[in-house]
Amino acid sequence: MEENKEQILIRRLLTKEEAAWKELFGTYSGNLAGVCARYVPGKDDVHDVLQNSFIKMFRSIETFEYRGSGSLKAWMMRITVNEALKHIKQHSGMTTETDLAEFPDIPNEEEPDLEEIPQAVIMKMIRSLPDGYRTVFNLFVFEKKSHKEIAGLLGIAENSSASQFHRAKGLLVQKIKEYKMSKKAQYE
Numbered sequence: 357m358e359e360n361k362e363q364i365l366i367r368r369l370l371t372k373e374e375a376a377w378k379e380l381f382g383t384y385s386g387n388l389a390g391v392c393a394r395y396v397p398g399k400d401d402v403h404d405v406l407q408n409s410f411i412k413m414f415r416s417i418e419t420f421e422y423r424g425s426g427s428l429k430a431w432m433m434r435i436t437v438n439e440a441l442k443h444i445k446q447h448s449g450m451t452t453e454t455d456l457a458e459f460p461d462i463p464n465e466e467e468p469d470l471e472e473i474p475q476a477v478i479m480k481m482i483r484s485l486p487d488g489y490r491t492v493f494n495l496f497v498f499e500k501k502s503h504k505e506i507a508g509l510l511g512i513a514e515n516s517s518a519s520q521f522h523r524a525k526g527l528l529v530q531k532i533k534e535y536k537m538s539k540k541a542q543y544e
Contacts, residue, residue, distance in 0.1 A: 366420065
């Protein structure tokens with residue numbers, strides 16, 4: 357069976373070929389920076405997490421196991437998410453229990469219509485969530501983790517994960533409504 361482009365790149369990475377690492381960075385750094393930005397809001401922090409992620413990839417490429425097309429990207433994303441979580445725990449002061457009284461309960465409503473809102477605006481809204489809410493929201497929505505898995509990753513109770521997700525979702529619904537109202541007001 358003939359090797360595909362991804363397998364050839366992996367073989368080159370395993371030999372620590374500098375050009376292969378530059379190719380890997382050029383191909384995936386933009387996408388991985390987007391992953392970082394979902395978790396850490398500051399540009400400098402995104403840069404730090406991305407850099408630490410690539411260092412971790414370089415040091416642990418021997419542990420990578422090819423499992424088919426896309427497995428390299430999935431491995432890299434897993435490392436990046438883990439590095440982002442490590443950064444949050446070390447730098448943001450995120451506690452194991454977020455002060456839930458800080459934000460009001462928001463009633464469960466129907467899913468908001470996101471079609472007329474640019475993706476960049478939605479991502480900005482997500483990045484503006486408090487650290488704990490943003491982290492749980494990202495892990496649940498983008499990484500498809502269960503609340504039990506999130507609780508284990510963050511060292512919080514499973515019901516805290518569910519509660520933080522619910523509140524994050526409620527805050528996003530509020531932000532979306534405010535955005536739509538401001539857009540509507542502009543055109544009146």
